[in-house]
Amino acid sequence: MDVSNKERNSEVQTWNEVTLVYSSALKQINTKLEILNDEFQHVHQYNPIEHIKSRLKTPESIVKKLKKYGQESTIENMVAYVNDIAGIRVICSFTSDIYEIAKMISSQSDIKVIEVRDYIKNPKPSGYTSYHMLVTIPIYLSDKIVDTKVEIQIRTVAMDFWASLEHKINYKFEGNVPEYIQNELVECAQMVSKLDDRMLLLNEEVQKLEKSEI
Ligand code: 0O2
Secondary structure: OOHHHHHHHHHHHHHHHHHHHHHHHHHHHHHHHHHHHHHHHHHHOOOOEEEEEEEEOOHHHHHHHHHHOOOOOOHHHHHHHOOOOEEEEEEEOOHHHHHHHHHHHHOOOOOEEEEEEEOOOOOOOOOOOOEEEEEEEEEEOOOOEEEEEEEEEEEEHHHHHHHHHHHHHHHHOOOOOOHHHHHHHHHHHHHHHHHHHHHHHHHHHHHHHHHHHO
């Protein structure tokens, strides 16, 4: 085997190990969220989580992100600079559920919260709202423990509806979305926020009524 073949083989080995670690981190966080959801059902008689989606970032998107950061496309750089290789999206019914879930995740002793970005309190100029947490979780391999980064995005069904349409529109226009569509999206995001507030109040009202009937 020549040197370049050997190097390629060892890179493939490293790549396989890295993806194994990230996919294990996704499995662990997924399980934690499912347990929290089941416990919440047990205590409060409802599920705060509507559904969970998880994904590993594609090699193409990783390379794109590294380019954006002005970094060379190496496995070392990807681990160091790309924070959302492992990503989980948690979709809830109400805004209050988002903060409840975030609190429950943060209080788990093996999870370390590295960064929180609250785009609900501070929406992006595009109108994007969501609660982002960058956490690390230890992954136990046969010979070492690897603290692995996972980006958790927590949002309501309405926020998710907005974000997926906005993502499709951005893709279609390759980032050059006409101004009137951008403005319309910002207005829709404001409607989403109002809708979430009203649905939360409505739910609280119904809960009060239920309690007074007991
Ligand atoms: P994908 O395809 O979802 O993986 P940073 O470079 O980290 O400082 P970045 O990457 O914009 O800035 O971080 P941020 O703001 O926390 O956003 C990370 C992810 O949030 C994005 O991942 C999207 O999934 C989502 N997101 C952020 N802003 C928007 C937005 O305006 N619209 C929509 N639809 N989603 C958004 P990626 O890697 O961009 O994409």
